Amino acid sequence: MSHVAMNRRSLLQSAGAASVATFVPSGAPAQKRAQNKAQVVVIGAGISGLETALILQEQGVDVQVIEGRDRAGGRILSLSDIPGAPEAGANTFGGGYARVLDAANRYGAAYKPNRQSYLRGLEIVVDDKIVTMDKWPDHPKNPLPKEHRDDTPWGYYARFMRDNMPLTQPGDWLDPKFAAFDVSFDDWMLSKGATEEVVDMCCNHKWEYNNSTHDVSALVVMFEYLWGRSVFAPNGVRSSFIFEGGNQRLPEAMAGKLKRDVHYGTEAVAIRSDDDGAEVHCADGTVYRAARVVSSIPFPVLRRLKVEPYFTGVQRKAIWSIPRQMVTQVHLVATSPFWDDDGFKPGMHIADAPVGYVMPTFGGDDPNELTSMMALMLGNKAERADQMDEDSVKKMVIHTIEKIRPAAKGKLEAAGYKSWFRDPFASGDWTNFGPGQVTQFAGKMNAPHGRIHICGDATGLSARGMEAALESAERVAVEILDVI
Template sequence: MLTRRRVLALGGMAVAAPLVAAAARPGSGSRSRGAPDVLIIGAGLSGLNAATLLESEGYRCQILEATHRVGGRVCTARESDVPGHPELGGSGIGSSYARMLDTANRLGLTLVPERLRTTAPRNELMYHLCGEGILPNDWPGHRLNPFQDAGDRKVPPEFYQFTKYGLYNPLPKNDLQAWQRPEFASHDVSVFDFLRKLGIPEAAIALVAGTNMSYGTNVHDLSVLMWFAIANWLRADQEFGGNAPRAIEGGNQRLPEAMAARLQSEIVFGQHVTGIRSNADGVEVHTIDHQVRRARFCLCTIPFSALRHLRLEPLPPGEQLNAIENIGYTPVFQVHFVPTRRFWEEDKLPKSMWTDRKLGRLMALHNDPGRPDEVTSYIAFVNGMAAKYLDRLEPQAAADYLLEDLAYIRPSTRGALKVAKVWSWNRNPFAGGAYAYWKPGQISRLARQVAVPGKRLFFAGEHTAVLARGMEGAMESGERAALEILSAM
């Protein structure tokens, strides 16, 4: 039988043993064609992993998916849409992603190097800040460099904040649960407050931490304790194997597709869930087409940004409801372009740009392994408030706005880029953002409440993970929720 002790034998580090190889208990669950044992809302990695584990114990699941594909926020663009099929969602698979790596290996999928999306080699990158184009080699001596210390002036602006998170991280090394413990609650303050306390001027904070933010919308609404947790996790990932991040050949979406293909459980697509009702006898899940589905238990894996729009009866307890209603989700807006001219050869400037404009990061993608130097497509990867602004425009109007602004700061691009795909995670009603982030004060109050199970309703998803983040965090959460359901059976 699967037990928490067996699964979590390695404690704070990522689980290395393949869980799905654990012995099942055939026949222990319902195999009738009636109601399933467990209704799972969402066919992302967490829901698929939970279904895999529950099936291995003999229980019957049914997965309700609002869209018409599996994967959730693991989503690969079609080759017919964007050459090189770039990732629209989850990108890199780290050395410590034990569940991801084991599942890929078990399903016969091939791992290849991660395809860079929001970073670029130094010789392919330039900055455009405060109306000026700047080459990386010129940054240490540039008049716009806001720092006085010679060492600080040498640090590229996009990496500066991370040097401080590493230097001042209070979390014990390799203790990946520490970020949720009460003794570190005093660090649950904003990025702005943390950097300002170090004596960094406000204008410098806006540049190095508020430009192209990975999480959040501004330096005041993101907890630095989240960055400390991420830094601790990345350090552990390096020590776990130290290999460069990997990806699935053909696109990361191939992994959830392969997981779904192995399931016996039914996946029902186009199921827009509107409410969940639970009582002593079981759960009811209501959909927008007035269907009602019933089961003994329900596992909800959708982001809280989507869950907060569902009707829940009974309501979760106070702080868990607070988390559902208020945890942040990072707005991410992408425009994918196909180059029609090699404009970078015309103006003799680097291919990629890191800007403080609504364009965000304009990155040249090299997604053809047979021609690694060839630019297969371009992506404008926009985060935070700039993404929210673009979300207010119609997709084509937003793309046109970015193209016009790009041509203004780099005239050689005019007429050289063709819009191939516009993608917004924030406008997606079933996502409501790309990934969860913690606002100041939320970790100490809410982090240990988000995944507390009810008697019939359980929660999973990357936002509920403790040890890992991203795709591995989603897998971790599905595993944890499956064990909780098994304990309740």
């Protein structure tokens, strides 16, 4: 602690050094300038930025978090004004999410079992019609091999992964001996005997890694598959959780533990660093000065920032080229339970329609109470939706569902809309390494760039999603504690 305190004094002195005058606009009031000095400035109040700040704060470092949006949580967003508070961002975590569970305990966020629809099954929809499981094996559009034609598309996908998996444990994805699998997931599936029709039916209609099986590395999908099994069924028993009142309660609880309030509505547009320190310039003209800057900005957004001196080598290439996923959602509330009228499950896996997936949320006190439904468009379906205005997307979604299920006619209201690509602080949902990029970038793009440290889920190596975001925070906090 004492060395931290000592360095803190010297850093605060350097933060007040002459070079500040060079960068702070001359019109900025002196008092505001003083408030904008800290040992470390963290850009982004998602969980990776907040966790970095909290670890540093615990070690006696003076940290200021700034955030472009007017809320904490980033890609964790609970829609509290819709019945059951459905999630627009991160929707669940498993019993093996050790860091998330630890954060829940440390910051005081209660969680409970998750009751979302994928645990309860989906109907298969082909050519705008529900195909029940008794008809599916003989359906002309069922592309599955004859011995498995009674599998659902998602069931066959799991079987295919299990039967063909070359990795033995999640960490193998980084082992050079498996580098040959750093090819597109599409190529890998075809090389293992899947037909193109199988890949499209089982994956591309509701694909969750970038925009199709073509732009994601097979190693990423293999890693996620093995890691997912280990964290969502840590002892062989499936577990899935959600925070009480919505997942956003975790980042809110974290932000509440910071000594310095998060500065919301503060969009970073440039980061400059030199031998004396670093500065973050914001859209409203505010300038923050610190010894170290942490960027938790997702790469598709970071690409747009002015950074001086600019990233180089592998890091520059990674920031510019890792693909991102497009996801657009419409949240729906049913005025009456039309699924009781037509007798089908409310959730749907939809082929050949503008919507890919309908996922109900059971968010009420009664575990069987369906509180809302999320219509999900992923990849090229999201791209099409994002070319339309919000109202037209909502109408298109309701029309699509009504066409498939006449019982839903007049019974659906659009209660929410979220395009993660249109969101300027996300510019997409997940980023996943493309073919060839695991070998090029994984673990090689995370080093500090001068005084700038990079965290965020995309830099996680042992985990995915929220857990990867927290893993990255630990790495960055250690990097900084090592040098101050």
